[in-house]
Amino acid sequence: MLKFLAHRLIHALISLLVITVIVFSLSHLSGNPIDAMLPDDATPQQIEDLTRHLGLDRPILVQYLTFLQNAAVGDFGDSLKWKGQTAAQVVLERMPATLQLGGLALLISVVVAIPLGVLAAVYKNTIFDxxxxxxxxxxxxxxxxxxxxxxxxxxxxxxxWLPTSGHGGLSHMILPAISMAWFQISALTRLTRSAMLEVLDAEYIKLARVKGVREQQVIWKHAFRNAAIVPITYFGVLAGSLLTGSVVIETVFNWPGTGWLAITAIQGRDFPVVQTVVLFFAVLFLLANFVVDVLYALIDPRIRNA
Structure with missing residues (x-):
């Protein structure tokens, strides 16, 4: 079990390292941050001083190692748009709103999709299906x-019935959460249905019914438990996409989360905040997939003993 989890953790750390390389490279390809930080009439001396202060005159490898070292301790630099705040502070202030909205969308997806997929498989070619x-x-x-x-x-x-946009209580969250969850509901429903159809035709399910086991117990204890490995495979993608794919929905509903923050930072060329948002999203996505790996090991002993 520990060996399996150690391997998965190493894979996650390697993926995160690759993501830092991509983020660092894109930030340099997107333009010179000096142009966004100084006015158009800045003197050559001001440009040179700021370039030296930010370390942009150093070799690329040295700049990346410095970026990696600072990122490891949560230092992503100061925000260019939100003066007086660090990029990490700006992102952390808006992260709870994204987790709140993404969590509700995740709950809606699971509560609706799992029962619907099971019913569609059990009552194949009926109104449920x-x-x-x-x-x-x-x-x-x-x-x-x-x-x-x-x-x-x-x-x-x-x-x-409901407010059009903005941040508030549950009434403000319903419409954006449903908008985020709708696609995931469809995907999770199809996966659950196909997995259940395959399991319901297995010999041990037929044997359980012959022995007189109650149908509800056959479906949820015997069939769904063995079919759950397929929906769980998608659960990591589901959780990660709901938490990190909120950019469009947060913009449409003016929800002050990290998705809305990313759009605002890109428009304002606030490179430190954009980098921080991308890395925070990457960590959330990798964490969601690591949790899925743990669930794999708990559900299927063959995986943790491999």
């Missing part, structure tokens, strides 16, 4: 931002 098929089709066809605008128009503008 048809409903799951329609939801899967619409979920993978409708763009999240378009769905968000339509939901806003129906439930906020026309009916007046």
């Amino acid at each position: 048809a409903t799951a098929t329609v939801i899967a089709l619409l979920g993978q066809s409708l763009p999240a931002f378009w769905l968000g605008i339509v939901l806003m128009w129906i439930f906020a503008v026309t009916l007046g």
Whole structure:
């Protein structure tokens, strides 16, 4: 078990190291940050002094190692747009809003998709199966931002049941959370349905029914437990994408999370904040996949003993 988790942790750290190289490279390819920090009428001496102060006159390898060393202790530099704050402070202030919205979207996805996928498999070619098929089709066809605008128009503008945008309580979270979760519901429903159909045809399921085991116990204890490995495979992608893929939805609903922050920082050419957001998203995504690896080992002993 410990050997398996150690291997997964090493893979995650290597992936994070590769991501730091990509982020550092893109920040240099996107333009000179000096142009965004100094006015257009800056003198050559001012440009030279700031370049030396930021260490941009050093070799690229030295700059990357310095960036890596600072990132390891959470120092990503000062924000260029939010004066007086570090990039890490700006991101951490808005991270709870993203986790709050992403957590609700994740909860909606799991609560809706798992039972729907199981029912679609158990009652194949019935109304449950048809409903799951329609939801899967619409979920993978409708763009999240378009769905968000339509939901806003129906439930906020026309009916007046919910607020159109902004940060607040549960009422402010419902529309953006549903917009984020819709695509994931369709994908998770299809995976659960296909996994359950395969398991329900297994011999041990037929044997359990012959022995007179209650149907509910056959479905949830015997069938779903063995089929759960497939949805869990997608759970890491699901959690990571809901927490890190909130850029568009947060912008549409003016939700002050890290997704909205990333767009604002890009528009303001705030490179330290953009780097910090990307690295925070990468850590969340890798952490979600590591949790999935732990769940693998707990559910299937063959994996942790491999």
